[in-house]
Structures are given as structure tokens and as C-alpha cells.
Amino acid sequence: KQEVTQIPAALSVPEGENLVLNCSFTDSAIYNLQWFRQDPGKGLTSLLLIQSSQREQTSGRLNASLDKSSGRSTLYIAASQPGDSATYLCAVNYNNDMRFGAGTRLTVKP
Amino acid sequence: GAVVSQHPSWVICKSGTSVKIECRSLDFQATTMFWYRQFPKQSLMLMATSNEGSKATYEQGVEKDKFLINHASLTLSTLTVTSAHPEDSSFYICSAPDQMETQYFGPGTRLLVL
Numbered sequence: 001k002q003e004v005t006q007i008p009a010a011l012s013v014p015e016g017e018n019l020v021l022n023c024s025f026t027d028s029a030i031y032n033l034q035w036f037r038q039d040p041g042k043g044l045t046s047l048l049l050i051q052s053s054q055r056e057q058t059s060g061r062l063n064a065s066l067d068k069s070s071g072r073s074t075l076y077i078a079a080s081q082p083g084d085s086a087t088y089l090c091a092v093n094y095n096n097d098m099r100f101g102a103g104t105r106l107t108v109k110p
Numbered sequence: 111g112a113v114v115s116q117h118p119s120w121v122i123c124k125s126g127t128s129v130k131i132e133c134r135s136l137d138f139q140a141t142t143m144f145w146y147r148q149f150p151k152q153s154l155m156l157m158a159t160s161n162e163g164s165k166a167t168y169e170q171g172v173e174k175d176k177f178l179i180n181h182a183s184l185t186l187s188t189l190t191v192t193s194a195h196p197e198d199s200s201f202y203i204c205s206a207p208d209q210m211e212t213q214y215f216g217p218g219t220r221l222l223v224l
Contacts, residue, residue: 043146044144044146097218
């Protein structure tokens with residue numbers, strides 16, 4: 001069974017902290033993995049896409065890593081800001097059969 | 111937990127025909143549903159927000175006359191790809207949030223236009 005788990009479910013940090021969000025998956029035969037951001041009442045915004053052959057992707061203050069052998073991905077957010085407050089979802093793509101984690105709800109306090 | 115279904119799971123059609131994809135929230139009501147599309151090796155991208163009882167909101171670059179969305183009830187949204195062409199071949203997925211804003215995703219529909 002292909003399951004995706006995100007830890008922690010919720011996280012509250014003061015502004016300026018660096019933080020790590022975790023995503024684990026049970027089936028390592030992935031096509032790619034994506035990290036999304038979701039704001040209340042809005043659709044998903046794609047943050048980073050990592051192909052199965054890649055180990056990490058970076059965009060601005062965000063860095064996502066992928067370790068297929070251990071079934072893990074992390075999203076690193078540097079110098080967090082209140083505007084980063086949102087729910088972060090990871091989605092594992094098994095060749096167009098996608099599995100989503102339940103998300104991590106992040107609150108960055110000013 | 112809550113479940114969102116999509117039908118069909120895959121469809122093959124001829125160029126020029128229209129294809130309808132259904133998204134249903136099975137045990138909760140959703141005033142809003144989201145439609146996404148993913149091309150091979152690319153990110154899942156939001157196409158439009160479907161609003162029950164009103165017009166859908168389309169993302170920039172998505173043709174509203176090409177991708178017709180109807181949110182007919184609190185448990186059903188449909189996406190119709192009109193006059194489909196091979197470049198419309200993609201993986202389409204919907205999601206619906208429950209009252210707690212937790213998103214539930216459908217299993218996706220793979221469309222192949224010949």
C-alpha cells in the first residue's frame with residue numbers, strides 16, 4: 001500500500017527560524033515528488049518538484065531533498081516569515097497515481 | 111475519512127470530441143472544489159476553482175471556453191474538455207476541502223486524445 005505521511009501535523013515557530021518539514025512514503029518506486037503550499041480557501045501552489053533521479057531542488061529560501069532509498073523527503077525553509085504561514089503538502093507521484101500527505105500546518109509568529 | 115471520487119479513471123478519445131470528468135465528494139459537502147492538471151514530468155498545476163452555484167474561477171492561461179466547469183451541487187463538480195486535442199492529453203485531478211479546510215484529493219483521471 002502506498003502511503004504518504006507528514007510530520008509534524010502542525011508547527012508554530014517565531015519569525016526568523018529555520019525549519020524542516022518531513023514527508024515519508026512507503027513505496028520507493030516513485031516517479032517524482034512535489035511540495036505544495038495551501039492557503040485557506042485557495043488551491044494548491046506548487047513549490048518544488050523533484051524527479052526520481054534528483055536528490056534536491058532549491059527555490060529561494062526553500063530547499064527540498066529526496067532520499068528514495070529511505071522513503072523520505074524534507075522541505076527546508078530558511079529564515080521563516082509570517083507570510084510563510086500555510087499548510088504544506090507533499091505529494092508522491094507513482095506515474096500519475098498520486099498520493100498526498102495530510103499536510104503540515106505552519107504558523108510563523110511575528 | 112472523507113473520500114473524493116473521480117470518474118472516469120482514464121479515457122481515450124478522438125481529437126475533436128468532448129470529454130466530461132466528474133468529481134464527487136462522497137460523504138461531505140463542498141462549496142468549493144479545485145481542478146488540477148499535470149503533464150508528464152511537470153508539476154501538478156491548478157487550473158480552476160469550482161464554486162457551487164456560481165461561475166468557476168480560472169487560473170491565468172487556462173481557457174474557460176476550453177475547460178468548462180459546472181459545480182451543479184454541493185457534492186459534484188464536472189470538468190468538460192471541449193473539442194479535445196492531443197495537447198490536452200494529461201492527468202487531471204480534483205480536490206475538495208471539508209469544513210475544516212482539509213483537502214481531499216480524487217484519484218485522478220488520465221486523458222489520452224488521439
